[in-house]
Amino acid sequence: MTQIESADQIELINRSSSYTVSKSLICAKIPFFNELCSSQGGEKFQVNLNESSLESVINWVHSDCIVINMNNVLQLYEAADDLQIASIKSLCQLFFDENFSAKEIPALIKLVRDDNSLLNFNKINSFLSRNFLRLINGEYFLEFPLEVVKYILSLDTCVETEYSVFQAILKWIKHDKLRGVHLQELMKCIxxxxxxKDCYVHIKEDEFIVKNLPQLDELACEPGECRNSCFNKRVKEKNLISLLYVDDNIMSMSYYTGDNCWEPCGTFERDNQMPIGVISEEHVVDVIFNSGRTGIRIDLVGKKYRWLEMSGSSSAYYNQLYDCFKPKFDRESSYRAYIQDGVKKIDHWVDLEKNTLIENKGVMNIICYPRKDEKLYCFLPVEHVDWYKHKFADHRVHAVILNDACYIITKSLTFRIFDMVKKTIEKSKPFDGMNYTFEDLQLDSHEANVILLIKSQKKVMMFDTRKKEWTSMGQIFSRYEIMALVSTDIPVQFIKKLYSKKRVK
Ligand SMILES: [Zn+2]
Ligand SMILES: [Zn+2]
Structure with missing residues (x-):
């Protein structure tokens, strides 16, 4: 028995269930049925939706209350999308952005569908590829089942060398004694x-491989004699981009195409409504600069951007990264040392400021000052959650990490190179008499070069890390102020060209 007046009754048939509901109520709350009733009329409607999702929606129509969790959010979103219920869609989006973490990957991969805009294969694959190094340095990855690990290792992940893929395999295999039997199978994913060649030798000579996979030569392949699924090369160069302030809420971007040419990508408008969840559309990228202290999120297709809050609240950039990947801290092998004039290892705990936070190969590093001491301090890598979550202290060092060396400029404009492997420090004063101020500088890298931007002068200096010498990269002439010059993984295929170019000879 229902409370519905018979004149107001309609029947909704969905797969194995049929619901008798109030037409006026359903049409008032669900735009899809409203359109259907007014265009077709009748008392019986057939739909084809996930059964528990439709039932949740019908319950919501009658109670204004809906329960969302990670197990139902994708299907509920899909149903709400088909039924055109904007409020449920945005609740799902909010819930998903706030609760998504790498831990959910194995369960989500089974539910992903290509026509779901909340999460589809493009989105999850681009997330896994871009965050591959963060993922394999986190705790959740270690618990993934074999088929999910294989799936991830088969993607075009963002790695600088295939050695990272090897490291991922070792981490996962070594986490559980019983996984040794999968070694050979996973090694085929490299x-x-x-x-x-040198990477191959490095892998072949690894202690674990010597012991557990001495027949590596039989498994590996070479171009022309491929025995695995090597497809394309996944190692990708980063793009050097420049960002300029055009107006209070407008910025412009160009990227370096080589040979002194910068291709403009047009302007981007500031939009504080852009979602800031750690998983985003493929064409949305986070650009981090200023020694990890500043970041913006750019939507390459929507031509929008927003500033990121870096640390502090639970939705801040580093806080989200921590929650999403749960970095596994390796306290035993982490190295802490003063790097003032010489390198002096530190074994006891010291209270530190948070002056920089620099990501290198998926691991965060910090170069900072102790609270009580004026000595420059080096702390590699980050080994405590507070480094993610605490706010930054004063900006006192510019730093960038490149090929196992850390390049540092201090307030006195001393330039230091800390060799992270040999644990040595080199010190020089290349900017004496050049009229630079600490606040006016920004340090980044491109290929094998350290790049120094002098913002007010719009000059760019370049330090060749092989020849160890500074040269001028040029001066930018523009009426706009420079926001940043930074190397980053940017999916340039999404940028609409302002002009086209083709080869004629
Ligand atoms: Zn475990
Ligand atoms: Zn091959």
Missing amino acids: RWCHTF
Whole structure:
């Protein structure tokens, strides 16, 4: 028995269930049925939706109350999308952005569908590829089942070398004694045809491989004789981009195409409504600069951007990264040292400021001052959650990490190179008499060069890390102020060209 007046009754048939509901109520709350009733009329409607999702929606119509969790959010979103219920869609979006973490990947991969805009294969694959190094340095990855690990290792992940893929395999295999049997199978995921000789030797000579996979030569392959699924080369160069302030809420971007040419990508408008969840559309990128202290999120297709809050609240950038990947801290092998004039290892705990936070190969590092001491301090890598979550202290060092060396400029404009492997420090004063101020500088890298931007002068200096010398990269002439010059992984295929170019000879 229902409370519905018979004149107001309609029947909704969905797969194995049929619901008798109030037409006026359903049409008032669900735009899809409202359109259907007014265009078709009748008392019986057939739909084809996930059963528990439709029932949740019907309950919501009658109670204004809906329960969302990670198990139902994708299907509920899909149903709300089909039924055009904007409020449920945005609740799902909010819930998903706030609760998504790498831990959910194995369960989500089974539910992903291509026509779901909340999460589809493009989105999850781009998330896994871009965050591959963060993922494999986190705790959640270690608990993934074999098929999910294989799935991830088969993607075009953002790695600088196939050695990172090897490291991922070792981490996962070593986490559980019983996983040794999968070693050979996973080693086939390395794209051997695109692995450099020295990298191959490095893998072959690894202690664990010598012991557990001495027949590596039989498994690996070479171009022309591919025995695995090497497809394309996944190692990708980063793009050097420049960002300029055009107006209070407008910025412009260009990227370096080589040979002194910068291709403009047009302007971007500030939009504080852009979602800031750690998983985003493929064409949305986070650009971090200023020694990890500043970041913006750019939507390359929507031509929008917003500033990121870096640390502090639970939705801040680093806080989200921590929650999403749960970095596994390796306190035993982490190295802390003063790097003032010489390198002096530190074994006891010291209270530190948070002056920088620099990501290198998916691991965060910090170069900072102790609270009580004026000595420059080096702390590699980050080994406590507070480094993610605490706010930054004063800006006292510019730093960038490149090929196992850390390049530092202090307030006195001393330039230091800390060799992270040999644990040595070199010190020089290349900017004496050049009229620079600490606040006016920004340090980044491109390929094998350290890049120094002098913002007010719009000059760019370049330090060749092989020749160890500074040269001028040029001066930018523009009426706009420079926001940043930064190397980043940017999916340039999403940028609409302002002009086209083709080869004619
Ligand atoms: Zn475990
Ligand atoms: Zn191959």
